[in-house]
Amino acid sequence: MWFEELLIAIKHYLVLQMPGSLQPVGSAFLSCLPIMTSFGGLFALATLLERKMLGRIQNRYGPNRVGPGGLLQPVADGIKMLTKEDIVPKNADHLIHFLAPLGLLVSAMLGLSVIPFGHRLIALDIETGILFFFAVGAASELAIFMAGWGSRNKYALLGALRAIAQMISYEIPLILSALSVLMVVGSLSLSDVVQAQSGGIHTWHIFTPWGFLGCILFLISTLAEINRSPFDIPEAESELIAGHMTEYSGFKYALFFMAEGVAMFAMCALTATLFLGGYHAPFPILSFIPGPVWLFGKLTSLVLLFIWIRGTMPRLRADQLMEFAWKFMLPMSVVNLIAAGIWVALDGGVAAWISSGLLNFVAYFGWSRILSQASRFSPRTYRYAEEAGVSE
Amino acid sequence: MIGKGILKGMVETARNLTGSFHDPDRLTTVEYPEQKIPAKENARNFPFLIYDGDDWETGLRCVSCQICEKECPPQCIYIEKDKEKKPDFLGKMQMQPKIFDIDVSVCMGCQICVEVCPFESIRMDNDFEYAGSDRFKSLLLTKDQLAKSNKYYHSIHPTEAQETDEIRVQKREDHLAKEKAKAEKLAKAKKEAASKAALSKAETAKEE
Numbered sequence: 001m002w003f004e005e006l007l008i009a010i011k012h013y014l015v016l017q018m019p020g021s022l023q024p025v026g027s028a029f030l031s032c033l034p035i036m037t038s039f040g041g042l043f044a045l046a047t048l049l050e051r052k053m054l055g056r057i058q059n060r061y062g063p064n065r066v067g068p069g070g071l072l073q074p075v076a077d078g079i080k081m082l083t084k085e086d087i088v089p090k091n092a093d094h095l096i097h098f099l100a101p102l103g104l105l106v107s108a109m110l111g112l113s114v115i116p117f118g119h120r121l122i123a124l125d126i127e128t129g130i131l132f133f134f135a136v137g138a139a140s141e142l143a144i145f146m147a148g149w150g151s152r153n154k155y156a157l158l159g160a161l162r163a164i165a166q167m168i169s170y171e172i173p174l175i176l177s178a179l180s181v182l183m184v185v186g187s188l189s190l191s192d193v194v195q196a197q198s199g200g201i202h203t204w205h206i207f208t209p210w211g212f213l214g215c216i217l218f219l220i221s222t223l224a225e226i227n228r229s230p231f232d233i234p235e236a237e238s239e240l241i242a243g244h245m246t247e248y249s250g251f252k253y254a255l256f257f258m259a260e261g262v263a264m265f266a267m268c269a270l271t272a273t274l275f276l277g278g279y280h281a282p283f284p285i286l287s288f289i290p291g292p293v294w295l296f297g298k299l300t301s302l303v304l305l306f307i308w309i310r311g312t313m314p315r316l317r318a319d320q321l322m323e324f325a326w327k328f329m330l331p332m333s334v335v336n337l338i339a340a341g342i343w344v345a346l347d348g349g350v351a352a353w354i355s356s357g358l359l360n361f362v363a364y365f366g367w368s369r370i371l372s373q374a375s376r377f378s379p380r381t382y383r384y385a386e387e388a389g390v391s392e
Numbered sequence: 393m394i395g396k397g398i399l400k401g402m403v404e405t406a407r408n409l410t411g412s413f414h415d416p417d418r419l420t421t422v423e424y425p426e427q428k429i430p431a432k433e434n435a436r437n438f439p440f441l442i443y444d445g446d447d448w449e450t451g452l453r454c455v456s457c458q459i460c461e462k463e464c465p466p467q468c469i470y471i472e473k474d475k476e477k478k479p480d481f482l483g484k485m486q487m488q489p490k491i492f493d494i495d496v497s498v499c500m501g502c503q504i505c506v507e508v509c510p511f512e513s514i515r516m517d518n519d520f521e522y523a524g525s526d527r528f529k530s531l532l533l534t535k536d537q538l539a540k541s542n543k544y545y546h547s548i549h550p551t552e553a554q555e556t557d558e559i560r561v562q563k564r565e566d567h568l569a570k571e572k573a574k575a576e577k578l579a580k581a582k583k584e585a586a587s588k589a590a591l592s593k594a595e596t597a598k599e600e
């Protein structure tokens with residue numbers, strides 16, 4: 001806690017130095033500044049980490065030329081992006097084309113403002129924090145559609161349409177799985193959610209039956225929300241060039257990437273807050289390490305997980321993606337909600353553990369069995385190849 | 393069951409990720425400018441001119457017959473003859489090129505110039521590291537850049553160089569044999585002429 005108190009004290013001191021009329025603005029600015037700078041820096045590091053890790057997964061080195069071990073690669077990338085020409089198509093809607101990347105970045109950054117980074121270390125501590133988070137997150141859909149529409153390019157428009165369809169479909173399981181946490185905690189405020197998991201690793205929501213399934217569903221929907229592989233069909237390179245980013249170049253293109261990165265961090269931070277104990281240490285003995293360190297650690301491990309997934313899975317087809325959302329994710333998140341309801345009703349004892357665990361277990365295995373029988377979810381068979389004896 | 397295949401795949405990629413740190417068999421990347429794989433013997437890229445001995449100007453085998461210039465499909469060779477002649481390895485006086493340029497930005501490495509050269513003077517190199525900041529001049533290799541020693545040829549293409557040397561030895565032997573035959577013939581003709589002369593002298597003496 002000393003670290004958080006120190007930061008808050010510094011901020012108060014700085015605010016008091018300002019003239020009275022400037023103080024509210026100054027205070028807001030001082031709250032934003034650490035978030036914007038630290039996540040900007042984290043984004044740069046994450047791009048490098050992603051390329052390095054993908055390289056290793058594919059048994060190659062990854063970038064290792066600029067600086068020691070390739071550490072300065074993000075700087076080189078940044079310089080390259082900034083010095084590139086900014087081209088706007090002649091027939092594009094200039095205003096919308098210009099506003100889209102900004103809107104995307106702003107909506108991603110706003111989401112970070114309600115995340116508690118430590119005890120009392122939260123830029124915007126509102127009662128309905130999670131509602132705010134999802135509301136501004138949904139604004140990114142608008143920004144992506146602005147990008148697709150404003151560029152006057154068929155690929156861009158198609159990418160944007162896909163993005164809208166995908167984000168709206170996955171928003172439902174995303175919010176439903178987050179809802180289970182809110183039901184149990186009984187508050188929409190993220191500080192309360194974190195406070196409910198303060199007792200050490202066994203109080204984290206992921207170690208409950210509903211939390212476990214909820215966390216997995218939440219992570220999958222998160223991948224779809226931020227258009228990351230394997231749900232990156234809105235910008236599928238092999239089909240749509242770059243989707244809604246097709247007509248962007250130079251700094252605006254970089255802004256898109258930055259917005260995507262920041263949205264990923266925001267989502268990971270929310271996952272950590274909802275299910276992984278937020279800024280709390282896993283064991284109370286370790287709580288002398290400041291909260292932000294824990295939160296960033298959890299966030300980074302989730303980012304690593306996302307990179308690992310990206311290195312593993314191929315892109316889904318558009319119809320498979322929709323089917324997965326509506327036939328699997330949605331039923332499972334509703335079942336999970338019921339399990340959370342049972343947990344609340346039985347007040348979290350052994351009986352609650354068994355009954356909600358059983359419900360989730362049975363639902364998952366039963367439902368995936370039923371779906372597997374509907375041939376579309378089962379592994380494909382290659383009849384001709386197998387007849388010719390080519391199969392394994 | 394949904395998700396089993398995904399977990400399997402994740403384990404596989406994780407194995408790659410960790411394996412690439414300790415298993416050199418997995419990480420097969422050769423970091424090019426610092427590490428190089430030795431070139432395969434038959435690798436070839438652009439032609440070069442061979443010279444014998446130590447001085448490239450006097451040892452240059454090319455006699456500027458311009459056959460390669462005429463045969464080169466993309467016409468990237470440019471030759472100008474010199475007025476001065478110089479002796480070749482057989483001691484005959486031959487022409488020599490004053491200018492011999494190959495534009496390697498145009499050359500397609502077809503080796504036709506090598507096939508047609510009757511004097512074994514142009515062969516394929518395996519150097520591929522050409523780069524220039526200038527579109528025209530820096531990739532236009534001149535005579536002095538093209539001239540490389542026979543020793544160098546042996547180092548890059550040993551088998552081929554051996555064959556080339558054998559051809560040249562053969563040529564020299566043929567040449568020597570021819571010279572010898574010519575000399576013998578000449579000597580014989582001389583002898584005959586001499587004996588004829590002696591005979592006719594004797595006859596005239598008898599008649600008188």
Ligand code: SF4
Binds near residue numbers: 459461508509
């Ligand atoms: S390289 Fe050979 S073919 Fe070409 S001019 Fe010289 S001697 Fe003639």
Ligand code: SF4
Binds near residue numbers: 464468469499502
């Ligand atoms: S290798 Fe082919 S293209 Fe190149 S100089 Fe010789 S004949 Fe011309």
